Amino acid sequence: MSRKALIAGNWKMFKTGSQAVATAKKLAQLVENMDDRDIMIAPTLLSLPLVSQNLEGTPVKTGAQNLFHEKEGAFTGEVSAEMIKAAGADYVIIGHSERRQYFHETDNGISKKIKAAFDARLTPILCIGETHEEKKEEKTFYVLDKQIRNGLKGFRSADELSGLVIAYEPVWAIGTGNVATPEDVETTHQYVRSLIMEIFGKDLANATRILYGGSVKPDNVSVLMSMQNIDGALVGGASLDADTFIKIIKFD
Numbered sequence: 001m002s003r004k005a006l007i008a009g010n011w012k013m014f015k016t017g018s019q020a021v022a023t024a025k026k027l028a029q030l031v032e033n034m035d036d037r038d039i040m041i042a043p044t045l046l047s048l049p050l051v052s053q054n055l056e057g058t059p060v061k062t063g064a065q066n067l068f069h070e071k072e073g074a075f076t077g078e079v080s081a082e083m084i085k086a087a088g089a090d091y092v093i094i095g096h097s098e099r100r101q102y103f104h105e106t107d108n109g110i111s112k113k114i115k116a117a118f119d120a121r122l123t124p125i126l127c128i129g130e131t132h133e134e135k136k137e138e139k140t141f142y143v144l145d146k147q148i149r150n151g152l153k154g155f156r157s158a159d160e161l162s163g164l165v166i167a168y169e170p171v172w173a174i175g176t177g178n179v180a181t182p183e184d185v186e187t188t189h190q191y192v193r194s195l196i197m198e199i200f201g202k203d204l205a206n207a208t209r210i211l212y213g214g215s216v217k218p219d220n221v222s223v224l225m226s227m228q229n230i231d232g233a234l235v236g237g238a239s240l241d242a243d244t245f246i247k248i249i250k251f252d
């Protein structure tokens with residue numbers, strides 16, 4: 001791996017505010033000073049400001065799990081990129097498969113969200129990945145191609161996408177214990193990188209961090225991270241417990 005690793009925890013719809021703060025504080029203590037990798041946790045929006053305040057001055061950064069692309073307005077129940085930034089976040093996860101599945105997010109909407117994230121100086125983590133059926137039908141590359149081209153279609157130059165993070169999360173591997181093999185993930189990440197190169201050029205392709213997500217655990221993280229094109233992990237279940245997550249963060 002030639003890029004600085006990013007280990008990100010997606011807490012999904014788990015933990016109340018006080019539980020989130022307690023876990024975040026414990027994690028920050030366990031992390032101490034680590035500057036050779038980036039670390040991020042994404043609690044619920046309700047906990048985000050409180051968790052961010054409690055992590056100030058530590059290496060653990062925060063992120064949101066979603067945003068709405070408009071700056072403000074009559075959009076009941078939604079939260080803008082600026083509001084997320086003001087809450088202390090540095091990152092935002094966009095287009096997670098659970099949002100695509102349960103909230104019918106489309107590549108078109110995802111493209112707008114990525115633009116809004118960059119405009120607010122948030123680092124977007126664009127999630128892509130195929131379902132079990134798509135894998136069986138050998139459509140993985142076709143699906144990823146569509147998700148990337150359409151998800152990034154509002155962007156004309158590589159400069160506009162500087163700092164972009166992509167998370168490849170095969171849907172069949174999320175929360176199932178069925179982790180993809182490191183070799184298969186590496187092949188897929190190579191494909192994604194070559195696609196970024198084709199569309200936006202070599203510099204962005206080389207700089208873009210491509211994370212893997214899907215049943216990452218302390219006992220499989222090191223071999224995954226030993227692959228040249230796996231630049232970090234987006235961790236769900238195993239990020240909820242600080243003692244477990246720190247083992248993933250400190251992979252060697």
Ligand SMILES: O=C[C@H](O)COP(=O)(O)O
Binds near residue numbers: 096169235236237238
């Ligand atoms: O965002 C994280 C992914 O959905 C992975 O979740 P998981 O580690 O529980 O499989």
